Amino acid sequence: FLDLYSGKKGVAKALVSLTDTWVITFELEDGPNQDVLSEQNKSLIERLLRSGFILGLGAAIFCSSFSRAVRPSVRSASLPYGLPNLSRKMEEKVKLGNRHAQWLAHLLQVCIELKIHFWVENPDGSFLWYLDEFVELGARTASQVFRLDYCTLGTKWRKRSRFLTSTHLRGQKFWCSRDHTHLRLSGWSKVHGRSWTRVAQTYPK
Numbered sequence: 001f002l003d004l005y006s007g008k009k010g011v012a013k014a015l016v017s018l019t020d021t022w023v024i025t026f027e028l029e030d031g032p033n034q035d036v037l038s039e040q041n042k043s044l045i046e047r048l049l050r051s052g053f054i055l056g057l058g059a060a061i062f063c064s065s066f067s068r069a070v071r072p073s074v075r076s077a078s079l080p081y082g083l084p085n086l087s088r089k090m091e092e093k094v095k096l097g098n099r100h101a102q103w104l105a106h107l108l109q110v111c112i113e114l115k116i117h118f119w120v121e122n123p124d125g126s127f128l129w130y131l132d133e134f135v136e137l138g139a140r141t142a143s144q145v146f147r148l149d150y151c152t153l154g155t156k157w158r159k160r161s162r163f164l165t166s167t168h169l170r171g172q173k174f175w176c177s178r179d180h181t182h183l184r185l186s187g188w189s190k191v192h193g194r195s196w197t198r199v200a201q202t203y204p205k
Helices: 010-018 039-049 088-114 132-136
Strands: 002-004 024-026 056-059 117-123 145-149 160-165
Touching: 002 010, 002 039, 024 039, 039 088, 056 088, 088 117, 088 132
Parallel strands: 002 024, 002 056, 056 117
Antiparallel strands: 117 160, 145 160
């Protein structure tokens, strides 16, 4: 299994513990040699997908510039590839996000061609889902996505998320029961030693 943008490796560890499957992870925070956009890794990842040995691909692509929480806004639903007149620094972040998204969309097309199951996760309102490449893959089609509020899995936050997927999860959704309050993902968690948004990046088990 290929696990791109693998974060704390929760998915990878679960797959290894539950199955006899090897999991190959790529996570930039583990070192620059893990960059999925390096030419060496791009070649390796596509060769792995085409090798006949890969059963599935997962990707929790980082959402930085795709997030609606970015202020001032750098993307919109009508201009998901980036707004005009951005600062040079933010323009570079937007372009980098676009490159990651377009490469990932290519990999999903390879998965479809080879009948390899896949999932890609981002916040439900992410501008990732508005990019042409992802619209064409079905990111805005109810039957092609899995949507959920993480509080249904026991977290203190809602964090509505969307998975574009070819797995049995597509077409399903699990919404908050609205019988409780949520922790707002802003500010710093003294317990975890990092921001609440970073804490919430880890999937509930």
